[in-house]
Amino acid sequence: MEKAWVAELFERVRKRNPLVHNITNFVAMDISANLLLAAGASPAMVHAEEEAADFARISDALVINIGTLSPSWVAAMVAAATAARDAGKPWVLDPVGVGATAFRTATVHRLVALRPTIIRGNASEILSIAGAEGGGKGVDSRANSDSARAVAQRLAADLGTVIAVTGAVDYVTDGQRTFAIAGGHPLMTSVTAVGCAATALVGAFVAVESDAVRAAAAALGTLAVAGEIAAEGAAGPGSFRVRLLDTLATLDTATLTARLRLTV
Amino acid sequence: MEKAWVAELFERVRKRNPLVHNITNFVAMDISANLLLAAGASPAMVHAEEEAADFARISDALVINIGTLSPSWVAAMVAAATAARDAGKPWVLDPVGVGATAFRTATVHRLVALRPTIIRGNASEILSIAGAEGGGKGVDSRANSDSARAVAQRLAADLGTVIAVTGAVDYVTDGQRTFAIAGGHPLMTSVTAVGCAATALVGAFVAVESDAVRAAAAALGTLAVAGEIAAEGAAGPGSFRVRLLDTLATLDTATLTARLRLTV
Amino acid sequence: MEKAWVAELFERVRKRNPLVHNITNFVAMDISANLLLAAGASPAMVHAEEEAADFARISDALVINIGTLSPSWVAAMVAAATAARDAGKPWVLDPVGVGATAFRTATVHRLVALRPTIIRGNASEILSIAGAEGGGKGVDSRANSDSARAVAQRLAADLGTVIAVTGAVDYVTDGQRTFAIAGGHPLMTSVTAVGCAATALVGAFVAVESDAVRAAAAALGTLAVAGEIAAEGAAGPGSFRVRLLDTLATLDTATLTARLRLTV
Numbered sequence: 001m002e003k004a005w006v007a008e009l010f011e012r013v014r015k016r017n018p019l020v021h022n023i024t025n026f027v028a029m030d031i032s033a034n035l036l037l038a039a040g041a042s043p044a045m046v047h048a049e050e051e052a053a054d055f056a057r058i059s060d061a062l063v064i065n066i067g068t069l070s071p072s073w074v075a076a077m078v079a080a081a082t083a084a085r086d087a088g089k090p091w092v093l094d095p096v097g098v099g100a101t102a103f104r105t106a107t108v109h110r111l112v113a114l115r116p117t118i119i120r121g122n123a124s125e126i127l128s129i130a131g132a133e134g135g136g137k138g139v140d141s142r143a144n145s146d147s148a149r150a151v152a153q154r155l156a157a158d159l160g161t162v163i164a165v166t167g168a169v170d171y172v173t174d175g176q177r178t179f180a181i182a183g184g185h186p187l188m189t190s191v192t193a194v195g196c197a198a199t200a201l202v203g204a205f206v207a208v209e210s211d212a213v214r215a216a217a218a219a220l221g222t223l224a225v226a227g228e229i230a231a232e233g234a235a236g237p238g239s240f241r242v243r244l245l246d247t248l249a250t251l252d253t254a255t256l257t258a259r260l261r262l263t264v
Numbered sequence: 265m266e267k268a269w270v271a272e273l274f275e276r277v278r279k280r281n282p283l284v285h286n287i288t289n290f291v292a293m294d295i296s297a298n299l300l301l302a303a304g305a306s307p308a309m310v311h312a313e314e315e316a317a318d319f320a321r322i323s324d325a326l327v328i329n330i331g332t333l334s335p336s337w338v339a340a341m342v343a344a345a346t347a348a349r350d351a352g353k354p355w356v357l358d359p360v361g362v363g364a365t366a367f368r369t370a371t372v373h374r375l376v377a378l379r380p381t382i383i384r385g386n387a388s389e390i391l392s393i394a395g396a397e398g399g400g401k402g403v404d405s406r407a408n409s410d411s412a413r414a415v416a417q418r419l420a421a422d423l424g425t426v427i428a429v430t431g432a433v434d435y436v437t438d439g440q441r442t443f444a445i446a447g448g449h450p451l452m453t454s455v456t457a458v459g460c461a462a463t464a465l466v467g468a469f470v471a472v473e474s475d476a477v478r479a480a481a482a483a484l485g486t487l488a489v490a491g492e493i494a495a496e497g498a499a500g501p502g503s504f505r506v507r508l509l510d511t512l513a514t515l516d517t518a519t520l521t522a523r524l525r526l527t528v
Numbered sequence: 529m530e531k532a533w534v535a536e537l538f539e540r541v542r543k544r545n546p547l548v549h550n551i552t553n554f555v556a557m558d559i560s561a562n563l564l565l566a567a568g569a570s571p572a573m574v575h576a577e578e579e580a581a582d583f584a585r586i587s588d589a590l591v592i593n594i595g596t597l598s599p600s601w602v603a604a605m606v607a608a609a610t611a612a613r614d615a616g617k618p619w620v621l622d623p624v625g626v627g628a629t630a631f632r633t634a635t636v637h638r639l640v641a642l643r644p645t646i647i648r649g650n651a652s653e654i655l656s657i658a659g660a661e662g663g664g665k666g667v668d669s670r671a672n673s674d675s676a677r678a679v680a681q682r683l684a685a686d687l688g689t690v691i692a693v694t695g696a697v698d699y700v701t702d703g704q705r706t707f708a709i710a711g712g713h714p715l716m717t718s719v720t721a722v723g724c725a726a727t728a729l730v731g732a733f734v735a736v737e738s739d740a741v742r743a744a745a746a747a748l749g750t751l752a753v754a755g756e757i758a759a760e761g762a763a764g765p766g767s768f769r770v771r772l773l774d775t776l777a778t779l780d781t782a783t784l785t786a787r788l789r790l791t792v
Contacts, residue, residue, distance in 0.1 A: 025309070026290055026293050026309065026554055027293045027294060027297050027309050029554050029555045030294055030555060030558055030559075030720065030721075031294075033555050033720035033721070034719060034720050034765065034766070034769075037718050037719065037720055037765060038718065038764070038765050038766070043720065044625070044628075045553070045554065045555050045595070045596050046596070046597075046625075046629075047596060047598065048596075048597050048598040048599065048631060050597075050598075050599065050629075050631040051597070051628075051629035051630070051631040051632060054628075054629040054630065054631070055628065055629055058628065067309070068309050068310070068311060068312075069310075069312050069314075069315070070311065070314075070336065071312065071314065072598065097308070097310075100315075100318075100319065100322065101310075101314075101315035101318040101319055102315070102318065103312060103314040103315040103318070104315060190301050190302065190513065191298060191301065192294065192297035192298050192301055192307065193294075193297070234510075235507075235510045236302070236509060236510030236511070236512075236513040236514050237298065237301060237302050237509050237510065237513050238298075238302070238505065238506035238507060238508065238509030238510040238513075239506050239507075239510050241298075241506075241509075241766065242506055242766035242767050242769075242770055243763075243766060243767075244766065245764060245765050245766030245769075246762075246763045246764030246765065246766040246767050247764070248764075249718065249764040249765050249766075250763070250764050289573070290554055290557050290573065291557045291558060291561050291573050294558055295558075331573070332573050332574070332575060332576075333574075333576050333578075333579070334575065334576040334577075334578075334600065335576065335578065361572070361574075364579075364582075364583065364586065365574075365578075365579035365582040365583055366579070366582065367576060367578040367582070368579060454565050454566065454777065455562060455565065456558065456561035456562050456565055456571065457558075457561070498774075499771075499774045499778070500566070500773060500774030500775070500776075500777040500778050501562065501565060501566050501773050501774065501777050502562070502566070502769065502770035502771060502772065502773030502774040502777075503770050503771075503774050505562075505770075505773075506770055
């Protein structure tokens with residue numbers, strides 16, 4: 001079956017247990033680490049400039065998320081991204097709230113210049129990076145992912161990177177191929193840092209699959225199915241979060257393939 | 265019905281989805297962000313001196329919590345509070361553990377001088393700010409909120425700010441009007457940072473209501489009802505936390521008004 | 529009954545409500561604070577160099593965990609450990625990921641020189657401190673705790689400290705006495721920072737019991753029983769975490785003693 005490659009990549013994460021180095025924001029650390037563990041990956045959070053490059057070199061992938069920035073963290077992000085790139089390790093950027101402040105925007109431009117393998121953001125963030133209209137409000141998106149689709153395709157082609165725009169429908173593109181992932185559930189936006197954790201999951205998948213557009217699409221497709229199933233029995237955002245971890249940890253490949261709504 | 269204004273304010277938070285800028289402690293970030301989302305607000309955690317003032321200006325309210333302090337964070341707190349004040353945005357201070365160390369006390373005095381709209385603390389913290397007897401033990405209160413009531417009223421009048429003292433009964437006062445909120449549940453003190461998250465919720469309410477004493481009372485009243493309902497089916501602090509978020513996200517106004525135990 | 533002393537120590541934690549000062553990593557803060565509260569202790573997270581020593585002196589025990597390091601935190605760790613030692617307060621070290629980077633290893637050597645009362649780590653970490661073979665992969669152990677047992681005994685004797693190596697079986701030793709604790713559940717490794725939270729719990733027990741080998745063994749034995757019970761009804765790592773806190777908070781001493789699998 002055509003969609004079975006998604007489940008195959010998920011199984012590969014579970015088997016290989018990749019070490020995913022995260023330099024992520026304080027709010028996202030707990031759920032990112034727990035989502036990576038639930039997916040079968042091995043998370044580590046290491047942010048000091050003194051060791052970030054060393055750690056990036058021994059990891060299978062690097063995830064950089066600018067949610068809660070400060071200058072010493074930016075230095076570590078630059079050092080780690082440079083080390084990852086030089087070592088041929090994939091790295092993923094989550095440009096949280098880019099456009100909201102000058103500091104944030106400048107930091108993202110520095111990081112984009114270091115050629116992330118994948119950029120995962122909401123529509124406002126992707127539009128902001130592309131210099132297009134559609135300003136963000138804080139860290140939540142004001143634009144929808146459809147409006148960002150064409151912009152993402154151009155941006156991916158220009159930068160030579162994979163762009164993943166998440167929203168009601170997620171789009172993953174390298175400028176030529178574009179995957180659309182439907183599904184998921186509105187409760188995913190009622191729990192803090194689920195988007196950040198999605199980026200971490202993309203890191204786990206790209207650690208085991210060199211085709212970055214397929215890796216990102218598989219990660220987001222897997223999370224969308226887990227989110228949909230988790231929401232079915234949830235009484236609200238508290239229980240949804242618990243169920244999301246339970247569901248991802250126990251999701252079987254047949255269910256994943258059957259429920260996946262991924263189109264090219 | 266006289267108490268219906270509390271539910272009306274809660275509905276206003278849900279409708280307006282205010283952007284609440286938090287500079288809060290590491291332990292409180294997750295539950296604060298999730299409680300704000302469950303209440304319908306839009307949380308952001310931004311603490312770098314490079315962007316804190318910028319972000320305070322675009323937010324609807326600012327919440328500063330000194331739980332896990334360090335000098336660079338204090339600089340950002342001062343910058344953000346100054347920016348909020350100058351922009352006419354309300355801001356709320358949570359003086360966690362004031363009195364426990366000299367650093368903590370000095371920081372609170374600097375922040376109080378910047379005229380917070382509301383100060384939310386436990387009895388020990390409020391007594392400490394007022395220079396009264398009743399020293400804290402770490403971050404948990406040794407005094408009860410009744411003992412702090414009169415002190416809070418004087419302090420509110422002296423500082424021209426609203427003081428919210430939380431405990432078995434919460435008191436919210438501007439020195440002239442004093443609201444008492446009963447209810448809640450002891451399990452609220454068995455989950456870390458519920459008090460900090462209460463302060464964040466006060467920020468969401470004061471973002472949509474300029475009468476700060478009513479905003480703080482409504483936030484604490486709403487949380488007390490949610491806590492009481494959540495505790496009913498909880499098997500301990502783990503499930504209580506989950507249920508608190510579920511309950512707040514689904515709390516209807518009729519239930520809130522019916523169960524609210526707020527007196528003037 | 530011979531094993532009843534474990535439950536007696538747990539009751540002592542509940543009665544005395546010790547103030548446990550944590551300088552711990554960002555990922556572990558939430559679960560550590562909540563586990564300490566569930567056990568009846570009073571957690572505080574204080575990491576600024578400006579106040580860490582002051583706070584260590586007023587606390588009943590100090591826990592230092594190097595999971596997410598940075599230079600200013602190392603300075604605070606050294607200041608706090610020195611203050612604790614000078615004040616005769618017990619302190620516990622969790623050397624997360626020691627051996628993974630030079631910065632991490634150097635930091636652990638500085639801290640070990642300050643004579644922690646107890647070191648709690650996984651097998652890879654204990655082997656790394658002892659200079660033995662068995663390198664870690666990120667922060668998860670590659671060695672099993674059996675292989676580290678003899679090394680731990682020698683290390684404990686050499687350093688004059690208690691070593692607790694956790695794994696499928698936990699070993700706690702001062703070089704002469706060695707306790708083995710079986711039980712627990714594999715789900716404990718599927719939730720981030722449960723090991724770190726175990727170290728925090730060791731801090732709570734050593735705050736109320738001066739025989740550090742018994743304190744560490746009792747803490748790990750209590751957690752193993754709670755973990756085992758919590759796993760029984762868990763649907764995955766999300767619900768396991770919730771149930772672990774519920775179980776610990778409500779664990780009665782008869783059940784603890786009956787289910788404890790501790791041998792000397």
